[in-house]
Each structure stands twice: as C-alpha cells, then as structure tokens.
Amino acid sequence: MTMSSPSREEEEETRGGGSLGTARRILELEGEAYKKRVCIPAELAARKAELEAAANHAWVKARQNNDFASFAPLLRDCFDTAAEIAMLQRGENREISLYSQMLDEYEMGMPAERIDALFGELLDELVPLIARIRASPNKPSLGPLAGRKFPIDAQKEVCRSIVTALGFDESRGRIDVSVHPFTMSLSGGHDVRITSRFSDDDWYQGLMGTVHEGGHAMYEQNLGDSDLSIDSFLSMGVHESQSLFWERHVGKSVGFYKWARPILMDAFHREGEEDFSHSAEELYAAVNAVDFDNLIRVDADELTYPLHVILRYGIERDVVSGNLDVDDIPSRWNGDMKKFLDIDVPDDSRGCLQDVHWSFLAIGYFPTYLIGAIMAAQLAHYCGHDIPNKDLLIEEGKFDEIRSWLTRKVHVHGRRYKSLDELLVAEVGEPLNAKYFIDYLTKKYLDLYKI
Known part of the structure; x- marks a missing residue:
C-alpha cells in the first residue's frame, strides 16, 4: 500500500504550530537572512566577488601546473576574507567559534564541537575497518563494469527510465548532460533540472550520477510551492542525505540490481558481442568494490569517502583557528592521506589542489557531504523499521512507499525546523547519530569481502 503524504496543515498541527507557528517561522527566517545581508558592507561584498x-x-592554473605556491597567497586571502565575513555575521556573540559561524552558513545548528565528536567516532571506526577490508584476499570482480563499450544513447535511456521509476517527475523537470552532474531548481518545484555525465566504457558512473541527482531533485519537487524561504531546503546536509539515500541505500543495494538487471541487459545487448549477462550479485559486488588507492574525493567509494571529507574538515578548522598555516596545507594533506588511507600523494594536483571549494570561499561546506551520508544511513534504518518489506519493494521496483516516507519525514517540512538535529528528533526520535552509518558500512563490507 502506498503511503499518502499528509497535508501542510496536518504537518503544522502535528508540531503544534498551525498557521501562527508558520508565520512566526517565516518572520524568523527573513529576519536572520536580513541580518546576514546588512552586516556586510558593500565594499566587502565587492571585494569578495573580485x-x-x-x-x-x-586555482585552475595552479592545478594544471601542480603549483600550490602560486595559489597560496590568494588562498590565504580566501580564508581571511571568509573569516572577516563570519566575524561580522557573528556580531557580539562570542559563545560560538569563528569556524562554527562559517559552518552555520551551510549547516545551521551544527557547531564544530558537534562535528568533531561525530567525525571522531567515524575516524576511530573506519580506519581499522578499511585496513581489515584491504587485507582481505576476497576482492570482488570488476568485470561487470568494463571490458566493452556501452553506447551513450542507451545509457541515457536507462538512466531516464530508472530515475523516473524512483520518482523523478519529468512533467516538472528534465534530464540533461553536463561535465559535472548537478541539480537546479527553477520556479520552486515546478521546474527541477538534473544533469549527468556518461562515458562509453563505464555505464555505472552515469547511472549513479543520475540516481544521486535524482535524489536531490525529488527533494526539490516535494517542497512546498509558496516561493517563501520556509519552503526551501533545510540545509546542505539534509539535501545531501536525500541524494545519498537513493544512491547508496537503494542504488547500491543487491535488491536494486535484482530489479535493474533486466533493464541493463536489454539496453546493453548487442548482436555479435558477448552478452551483458552478469548476475545481480555480480553487479552488486562490482559497483561496491573498494578502490583503496583512489586519490580523488569525487571518485571515491562510499567506504573511503568519509575520510576524504574528514581530512578537509580538519584542515579548514585548523587554518581558521590559527593552528595551521596555509603554506603547510600540502604537507598536512599528504600526511593525513597516509595516516587515514595509507595512500602516498604523488603531487598537489591530485592532492590539496583537487577541489574548487576554497577558491569560492566555501569554507565550512565540506562537512555537509559527510553529514548527509550519516543522515542518509539513519533515515534508511528508520525507513526499514517503518516499512519492514523495504528491501523487497526495492527488488520489485516499487519505490512509491519509500519515496512517500521520505516526503513525509523530510521533504514537506522545508525549513520549518531550525536544524537537521531538530528535524530528526521530531521525525525519527533522535538527533544525528553516526552509529547507523558505521553499522551499515561495517556489515556491508565485511560481508562483501567475506571477513
């Protein structure tokens, strides 16, 4: 049976707010946005843009030339200017650190101390877990991912078919191609556009990129349509939780490949060539295999990816606090990559110069990627509790009930809650908890690598 989403009025009454509570929250949000805008002088805003x-x-030139030293002076300016803006936005409130103020721009109500605890727990558990997995002789075969050409047009149609089956509404959006996948919302949820990228020698990255962006898009499509800030997404971490729920807890599950295998076989069958006839279990193992030597965050698997984020978080935090000089970022980066993932970084282009975020002064953004992953695992746990046959529904390609659960628990609320923690406490009964993410990764990869 498909769960129907409650009306907005029912949601308000559930929280005891009603229309008065909504009005108060709207005023609160507009007041906060106004204060953040007016405290920044025009001169500083212009200087930031320049x-x-x-x-x-x-950054582009430094990355091309593997020349961190040429980028360092401007990078120092980026950190200093971001700190100057954060000081103004913080005002007289000295109870929170400067870096926590920067974090609040992307994940409100999640100070550095809270993230330290969450990420510290992950670091303690994942470093030894990854070492155990690396030592296993039972490596999954990557055969289903390569060895032949996969026509781009066929990939596009597979992705369109699958993401619409998950719940992306093409009547209120479209799917296109770009160099880097992204989601864009125009006119509220009435025009939500997603893009993906494709390679003819790798069908998986295009599919998962589309599923990931589809998760973002379904969040946007199920927000309210008032055009007010209260009906916008709550935070970057919440947004990322929606894309990762669909990408990892659906799209990386064995049940998903039991359902999607016939679709893939039909799309990639070509006369005169070896048939694409891998089993669902073989597909599942291949797409979840760990690349232990991957230097690049955006290409990392879900087991090693958290440590890429934790590395960047630690560098940001320490630069802002004055405990790390910008000139020392490369050595810190390389040391942490060795300590966390046992990887030797050959050059800065594939090390500390690989991400664009700092050049746009997006300091405090990186943690939201991992916060989203933690929240996605927590939501998957509670979704399975409320929908005991969730795995069977995925295997049968019946996604409506799962999507409706997410809409009811996350989407329809917009920014009515003040933080990710407040939303989770109200909707699943506890704040963000790393336990579910750790349990998910531990069970999955010990089973996959037969340990």
Whole structure:
C-alpha cells in the first residue's frame, strides 16, 4: 500500500504550530537572512566577488601546473576574507567559534564541537575497518563494469527510465548532460533540472550520477510551492542525505540490481558481442568494490569517502583557528592521506589542489557531504523499521512507499525546523547519530569481502 503524504496543515498541527507557528517561522527566517545581508558592507561584498574570480582563475592554473605556491597567497586571502565575513555575521556573540559561524552558513545548528565528536567516532571506526577490508584476499570482480563499450544513447535511456521509476517527475523537470552532474531548481518545484555525465566504457558512473541527482531533485519537487524561504531546503546536509539515500541505500543495494538487471541487459545487448549477462550479485559486488588507492574525493567509494571529507574538515578548522598555516596545507594533506588511507600523494594536483571549494570561499561546506551520508544511513534504518518489506519493494521496483516516507519525514517540512538535529528528533526520535552509518558500512563490507 502506498503511503499518502499528509497535508501542510496536518504537518503544522502535528508540531503544534498551525498557521501562527508558520508565520512566526517565516518572520524568523527573513529576519536572520536580513541580518546576514546588512552586516556586510558593500565594499566587502565587492571585494569578495573580485577575490572569488581571481582565486578561481589562480586555482585552475595552479592545478594544471601542480603549483600550490602560486595559489597560496590568494588562498590565504580566501580564508581571511571568509573569516572577516563570519566575524561580522557573528556580531557580539562570542559563545560560538569563528569556524562554527562559517559552518552555520551551510549547516545551521551544527557547531564544530558537534562535528568533531561525530567525525571522531567515524575516524576511530573506519580506519581499522578499511585496513581489515584491504587485507582481505576476497576482492570482488570488476568485470561487470568494463571490458566493452556501452553506447551513450542507451545509457541515457536507462538512466531516464530508472530515475523516473524512483520518482523523478519529468512533467516538472528534465534530464540533461553536463561535465559535472548537478541539480537546479527553477520556479520552486515546478521546474527541477538534473544533469549527468556518461562515458562509453563505464555505464555505472552515469547511472549513479543520475540516481544521486535524482535524489536531490525529488527533494526539490516535494517542497512546498509558496516561493517563501520556509519552503526551501533545510540545509546542505539534509539535501545531501536525500541524494545519498537513493544512491547508496537503494542504488547500491543487491535488491536494486535484482530489479535493474533486466533493464541493463536489454539496453546493453548487442548482436555479435558477448552478452551483458552478469548476475545481480555480480553487479552488486562490482559497483561496491573498494578502490583503496583512489586519490580523488569525487571518485571515491562510499567506504573511503568519509575520510576524504574528514581530512578537509580538519584542515579548514585548523587554518581558521590559527593552528595551521596555509603554506603547510600540502604537507598536512599528504600526511593525513597516509595516516587515514595509507595512500602516498604523488603531487598537489591530485592532492590539496583537487577541489574548487576554497577558491569560492566555501569554507565550512565540506562537512555537509559527510553529514548527509550519516543522515542518509539513519533515515534508511528508520525507513526499514517503518516499512519492514523495504528491501523487497526495492527488488520489485516499487519505490512509491519509500519515496512517500521520505516526503513525509523530510521533504514537506522545508525549513520549518531550525536544524537537521531538530528535524530528526521530531521525525525519527533522535538527533544525528553516526552509529547507523558505521553499522551499515561495517556489515556491508565485511560481508562483501567475506571477513
């Protein structure tokens, strides 16, 4: 049976707010946004815009030339200017650190101390777990991912078919191609556009990129349509939780490949060539295999990815607090990659110069990627509790009930809650908890690598 989403009025009454509570929250949100805007002088706003353009150009050249030293002066300006803005936004409130103020721009109500605890727990558990997995002789075969060409047009149609089956509404959006996948919402949820990228020698990245962006898009499509800030997404971490729920807890599950296998076989069958006839279990194992030597965050598997984020978080935090000089970022980066993942970084282009975020002064953004992953695992746990046959529904390609659960628990609320923690406490009964993410990764990869 498909669960129907409650009306907005029912949601308000559930929280005891009603229309008065909504009005108060709207005023609160607009007041907060106004204060953040007016405290920044026009001169500083102009200087920030000029710095972003110059720093991004310098980053591109530095990455191409493997020349961190040429980028370091502008990177220092980026950190200093971001700190200057955060000081103004913080005002007289000295109870929170400067870095916590920066974090609040992307994940409100999640100070550095809270993230330290969450990420510290993950680091303690994942470093030894990854070492155990690396030592296993039972490596999954990557055969289903390569060894032949996969026509781009066939991949596009597979992705369109699958993401619409998950719940992306093409009547209120479209799917296109770009160099880097992204989601864009125009006119509220009435026009939500997603893009993906495709390679003819790798069908999996295009599919997972589309599923990931589809998760973002379904969140946008199920927000309210008032055009007010209260009906926008709550935070970057919440947004990422929606994409990762669908990508990892659906799209990386064995049940998903039991359902999607016939679709893939039909799309990639070509006369005169070896048939694409891998079993669901073989597909599942291949797409979840760990690449222990991957230097690049955006290409990392779900087991090693958290440590890429924790590394960046620690660097940001320490630069802002004055405990790390910008010139020392490369050595810190390389040392943490060795300590966390036992990887030797050959050059800065594939090390500390690989991400664009700092050149746009997006300091405090990186943690939201991992916060989203933690929340996605927690939501998957409670979704399975409320829908005991969730795995069977995935295997049968019946996604309506799962999507409706997410809409009821997350989407329809917009920014009516003040933080990710407040939403989770109200909707599943506890704040963000890393336990579910750790349990998910531990069970999955010990089973997959037969340990």
